[in-house]
Amino acid sequence: MAADSSAGAPSTWPELRVADWTATRETLHMWMQIVGKVRLAHAPLVNHWWQVTSYVSPRGLTTSAIPYGSGVFDIEFDFVDHRLVVRTSDGDVRTVALEPKPVADFYRETMRALRELAIPTSIHASPNEVEEAVPFAEDDRHDAYDPVAAQLFWRQLLQADRVIGEFRSYYVGKVSPVHFFWGAMDLACTRFSGRPAPPHPGGAPNCGDWVMEEGYSRELSSCGFWPGGGEEGAFYSYAYPEPDGFAGHPVAPGDAFYSKDHGQFLLPYEAVRTADDPDRALASFLHTTYEAAAVHGGWDRAALEDDPDRWAHRRPRHPRRRRQGS
Known part of the structure; x- marks a missing residue:
């Protein structure tokens, strides 16, 4: 249990x-x-x-x-x-x-x-x-089915979905929903530059390479939460194709790091959970790792990003904590 x-x-x-x-x-x-x-x-x-x-x-x-x-x-x-x-x-x-x-x-x-x-x-x-x-x-x-664990997992997803959804709102280019992929069992959100990508080499076990080719057919920056990594799961962020300089880009918070084995930035879930401000810690990771892809990949950021509160002056103001991490 x-x-x-x-x-x-x-x-x-x-x-x-x-x-x-x-x-x-x-x-x-x-x-x-x-x-x-x-x-x-x-x-x-x-x-x-x-x-x-x-x-x-x-x-x-x-x-x-x-x-x-x-x-x-x-x-x-x-x-x-x-x-x-x-x-x-x-x-x-x-x-x-x-x-x-x-x-x-x-x-x-x-x-x-x-x-x-x-x-x-x-x-x-x-x-x-x-x-x-x-x-x-x-x-x-x-x-096996431990109902306590299953419910705690869902509550992890609730928090990850909420903060990643806020991060998603800063992008006006093509961007996926915040959604859960059952293949690798991870919650993900993906931003696209608008440019085509080279064919993905595939290699996922028991999965046709053509499946990955469709999934990675456009240049992207993807982030999410994987419950199988680290001590308590891990947040991740990667770019495809990975541009030169991506891995060395400075990112936040201090517990985030680039994993050569995984080819992506990782942030342990427990580092977020135990932070003084978990929302801000995760938001800083999402924004700075996206910047690593956009800056080194030469994305047209002026055309692809905008303030989600850009119409706030035209509608009744509702309190909302802003969590832009960059």
Whole structure:
């Protein structure tokens, strides 16, 4: 059982050691791949595979509306009541309990729920971007589910999503939503310069190189949160293609560093959690690492960036903490 530092009232930035919930995280990763592949099976392609992601919700992670026939459905991991909820625009609902169970059982129960809702779905029923791609129907090794850890993970995502969303608002060029990719299991937001990029070499395990080529088809700066890095997860930021001088660019806060092994800047989650001002610490990392890509990549920053409060003088003022870190 993961330690709950909240004592009944969760900390704004909760503590969750990677080592304390590894088995649950690996099981959740497979469950999330199943749900993500359902969305992939029904949603039309959007550039860089944006149609396959999930989004942080008030209760967990949701696919948002997925088209089917003349209606829609959605699937949500509810980490409050610990259930997978499948809803249709016809008003029908099915649930699958989030509890200790093998991936194979979760897969069968989720597919059955879709059939009962008259949404029969066929997916590529093996995981991507992991070294051992055990078919979902045969996976009896991943079966852990710690509800405390799952909820703390979601609360980590709530905070990361909030601050990254604020960072996103300073960009008026092409920029992704803040969304959750189930392949690598990370929350991400990506800014684009507007220029094409060289073909990505690929190399992700059990994932076609053409998948990465689509994902990295335009020059970009991407940031996000990965729950599997460091002691408590890590925030990251990288550029593709990486421009000369990127790795040596000064970034903040002091705990941030460039990892040659990963080819990106990293900031331990615990460094943010324990900072005097966690929001500002993370914002400074997001802004300065983006600058590393934009400055050394020669991006047209005057055309791509703007003040999110540029219309404040024309509308009623609502208090909002500004967290620009640069």
